[in-house]
Amino acid sequence: MSRRTSRTTWAVLGPILLAQVGLLAWHHTRVTAEPHRVPVAVEGPAAVSQSIAHRLNALPGEPLDAVVVAEGDDPRAGVRNGGVVAALAVDPSTPGNVLYVSSVNDPKMTSLAKTMATRVGTPLGRTFVTRVVPPTERDGPARSTVAVVSGCWVAGGFLLAVLWLVVRWRRGTTTAPAVRAHLVLVAACSGVSLVVAVALAAGGSWWAWWALGFACTYAAAVSTVALDVLFGPVGVALASTLFLFLAGPLMSGRDPHLLPGFWWRVAPWTLQGATREIAGTIAWFGSAVPLRSMLVLGGVIVVSLAALVASAQLRRPVDPHRRIEAVPWRLRVVALVLPLAVTVVAATLLAPTGARVVSARPVPGASTTQCVATPKISTLAELNQFAGNVRGEPAFQGADVGADVLLQDGRRLWVFGDTLRAADFSGQRFVRNSMLVLGGGCAATVLPADRGAIIPDRGDGIGYWPMSIARVQRSDYDLVGVATQRVKSTGTPDGSFAFESLGSSVAVFIVQKGGTPQLLAQQDLGPDDKNPAHPQWGAAAAAQGDWVYLYGTARPDEKGVFGFSLQVARTRIENILTPSTWGYWDGRKWQASPSKAKELIAADQGVSQTLSVFPRDGRWYAVSKRDEFLGTDLVVWSAPAPTGPFDDGTVVGHLPSDLKTGELRYMPLAHPDLLADPGSVLVSYSRNNTDLQKVEDDPFLYRPQFVRVALPR
Numbered sequence: 179m180s181r182r183t184s185r186t187t188w189a190v191l192g193p194i195l196l197a198q199v200g201l202l203a204w205h206h207t208r209v210t211a212e213p214h215r216v217p218v219a220v221e222g223p224a225a226v227s228q229s230i231a232h233r234l235n236a237l238p239g240e241p242l243d244a245v246v247v248a249e250g251d252d253p254r255a256g257v258r259n260g261g262v263v264a265a266l267a268v269d270p271s272t273p274g275n276v277l278y279v280s281s282v283n284d285p286k287m288t289s290l291a292k293t294m295a296t297r298v299g300t301p302l303g304r305t306f307v308t309r310v311v312p313p314t315e316r317d318g319p320a321r322s323t324v325a326v327v328s329g330c331w332v333a334g335g336f337l338l339a340v341l342w343l344v345v346r347w348r349r350g351t352t353t354a355p356a357v358r359a360h361l362v363l364v365a366a367c368s369g370v371s372l373v374v375a376v377a378l379a380a381g382g383s384w385w386a387w388w389a390l391g392f393a394c395t396y397a398a399a400v401s402t403v404a405l406d407v408l409f410g411p412v413g414v415a416l417a418s419t420l421f422l423f424l425a426g427p428l429m430s431g432r433d434p435h436l437l438p439g440f441w442w443r444v445a446p447w448t449l450q451g452a453t454r455e456i457a458g459t460i461a462w463f464g465s466a467v468p469l470r471s472m473l474v475l476g477g478v479i480v481v482s483l484a485a486l487v488a489s490a491q492l493r494r495p496v497d498p499h500r501r502i503e504a505v506p507w508r509l510r511v512v513a514l515v516l517p518l519a520v521t522v523v524a525a526t527l528l529a530p531t532g533a534r535v536v537s538a539r540p541v542p543g544a545s546t547t548q549c550v551a552t553p554k555i556s557t558l559a560e561l562n563q564f565a566g567n568v569r570g571e572p573a574f575q576g577a578d579v580g581a582d583v584l585l586q587d588g589r590r591l592w593v594f595g596d597t598l599r600a601a602d603f604s605g606q607r608f609v610r611n612s613m614l615v616l617g618g619g620c621a622a623t624v625l626p627a628d629r630g631a632i633i634p635d636r637g638d639g640i641g642y643w644p645m646s647i648a649r650v651q652r653s654d655y656d657l658v659g660v661a662t663q664r665v666k667s668t669g670t671p672d673g674s675f676a677f678e679s680l681g682s683s684v685a686v687f688i689v690q691k692g693g694t695p696q697l698l699a700q701q702d703l704g705p706d707d708k709n710p711a712h713p714q715w716g717a718a719a720a721a722q723g724d725w726v727y728l729y730g731t732a733r734p735d736e737k738g739v740f741g742f743s744l745q746v747a748r749t750r751i752e753n754i755l756t757p758s759t760w761g762y763w764d765g766r767k768w769q770a771s772p773s774k775a776k777e778l779i780a781a782d783q784g785v786s787q788t789l790s791v792f793p794r795d796g797r798w799y800a801v802s803k804r805d806e807f808l809g810t811d812l813v814v815w816s817a818p819a820p821t822g823p824f825d826d827g828t829v830v831g832h833l834p835s836d837l838k839t840g841e842l843r844y845m846p847l848a849h850p851d852l853l854a855d856p857g858s859v860l861v862s863y864s865r866n867n868t869d870l871q872k873v874e875d876d877p878f879l880y881r882p883q884f885v886r887v888a889l890p891r
Contacts, residue, residue: 335398589617605629610641661716741784
């Protein structure tokens with residue numbers, strides 16, 4: 179290289195280097211942080227931890243990557259070994275959560291973890307305490323030291339290569355270096371790395387620091403030399419861009435997950451990012467070296483050496499009589515090295531990162547309205563008097579459905595369908611679902627923060643009608659599952675028949691003793707499908723021990739058939755949001771295919787779309803109005819087990835609709851533990867009117883009525 183060319187080169191490289199140093203200083207002083215897929219863990223009961231992870235992973239912009247730790251496992255383990263930066267332990271039987279954070283976290287990362295814990299705890303009415311967890315290797319260097327050393331290794335390798343190249347330029351050598359000359363570069367990288375390793379050495383790990391420092395410094399140096407051999411001064415400028423510009427934000431010392439813009443995505447693919455990740459493992463965690471980072475370091479070295487060897491072999495005088503050698507030597511080098519580079523990139527992409535994502539929308543906390551005093555109710559007449567005549571508070575005027583469950587603290591939780599609210603209510607006046615809590619002489623409506631439906635409508639306006647409810651008891655709290663029907667308005671809003679059913683869904687609530695029910699998660703079951711021949715799972719539900727039995731109803735497209743068939747599935751409460759884990763009764767055993775589920779009751783003169791199934795004294799009973807709206811008979815079917823076989827049904831009452839007055843009577847539901855009697859059961863049925871104005875003028879026309887029916891023997 180001539181002296182003039184050298185001056186021109188430095189005239190170009192100088193401003194580039196200065197600009198990149200300025201960028202480094204800018205990132206170092208910038209105080210903002212943008213979290214991207216920060217690895218965190220949630221430990222607790224499966225239904226609770228999974229739902230929290232769902233909500234965290236669905237936050238806008240994906241700031242968190244939440245994984246679930248099995249209940250009973252030590253949530254600190256992932257923090258100690260560097261798998262996560264924080265772990266939240268949730269025990270509903272205690273008043274607060276515990277947040278474990280690493281002592282070597284970026285301070286902004288710890289602040290983010292505390293924000294996460296607040297976001298999780300506040301809707302559930304829970305506080306948290308923070309516990310700092312030291313890493314596995316307590317005597318490692320500080321985070322700032324690791325960041326600075328990693329950056330210095332990369333920058334040092336680049337500068338060693340530039341110094342080495344300047345000497346070769348002055349000697350007039352621009353071809354690929356000979357082995358002896360290359361060994362000089364290797365020795366220089368090794369020496370610099372050894373000095374740093376001795377300074378960082380702790381607990382006899384100096385050799386690991388030296389190996390990492392040499393690999394990083396040598397990778398930066400040899401790749402710079404290879405780029406210079408291939409592209410001259412332009413290659414050196416490219417190397418400075420790769421090792422300084424792209425590494426600039428990383429050299430600021432900030433955790434890569436908090437880097438703004440695209441930098442956090444680029445970081446793992448840079449020498450600085452890969453070196454820093456390996457250095458953190460050596461310094462603090464003592465765990466296996468990250469495979470992806472090893473591939474990045476090793477890949478840069480292998481590809482660079484391949485390029486140098488190929489250029490030494492192919493850069494020779496061209497024989498014009500041989501067409502293949504007429505191709506420029508640089509293109510031939512690239513053609514030989516490119517497949518190797520693609521292989522390295524592919525291997526790095528396929529390398530496991532250990533992340534596992536779960537995913538749903540965060541739900542704000544709910545509260546209860548002012549208490550409405552309730553009298554002591556001990557008879558059917560008193561129950562109907564209260565249900566039909568007591569004026570509710572503005573959040574609840576009238577509704578249908580009315581499924582209930584008894585909580586372990588003695589209160590009773592009710593869920594209702596389309597609910598009317600008073601004209602002066604400060605919120606949505608009509609919602610697809612609502613919830614009441616009754617107990618201790620008090621009735622209160624459970625309202626979410628937006629004062630809408632307790633199970634919020636989907637983003638496209640699809641609402642959720644409750645069908646059934648079941649409870650599984652834990653030590654100091656209850657997990658309550660509510661099966662719902664996805665509905666879409668098709669005509670006059672909220673008309674009696676102006677809707678389509680699109681499938682079923684499940685919502686899970688947590689209710690601490692004496693506390694307000696809080697929605698943990700809600701999940702649609704399958705895609706939208708208005709074909710009634712496909713079962714609506716959760717049309718009835720019953721809990722026995724840890725098993726939850728979910729009954730499905732379906733109506734075939736057959737002339738003259740107005741009823742629905744009955745099938746059954748079962749699952750644990752922890753898996754209720756994951757239908758792929760359910761078992762379906764095929765007549766002999768529980769199996770995984772819903773299409774093989776056996777009909778327990780046929781659709782011809784069958785049950786309504788929503789019904790009740792419950793156990794009593796060793797028998798199982800299904801209560802429903804036969805043939806849905808067009809039927810009149812209230813029927814009880816009986817079976818020895820939740821899987822049947824059910825008998826032909828016994829008519830125990832009549833629920834005709836009055837077409838002259840427009841009164842509709844539908845959806846009878848059993849309440850086996852309400853005013854319980856050994857030989858009978860209380861049954862509520864919903865009332866409505868085809869004239870919507872009548873209902874709006876008098877919401878008492880839109881409240882359930884109760885009857886007592888005898889259970890067949």
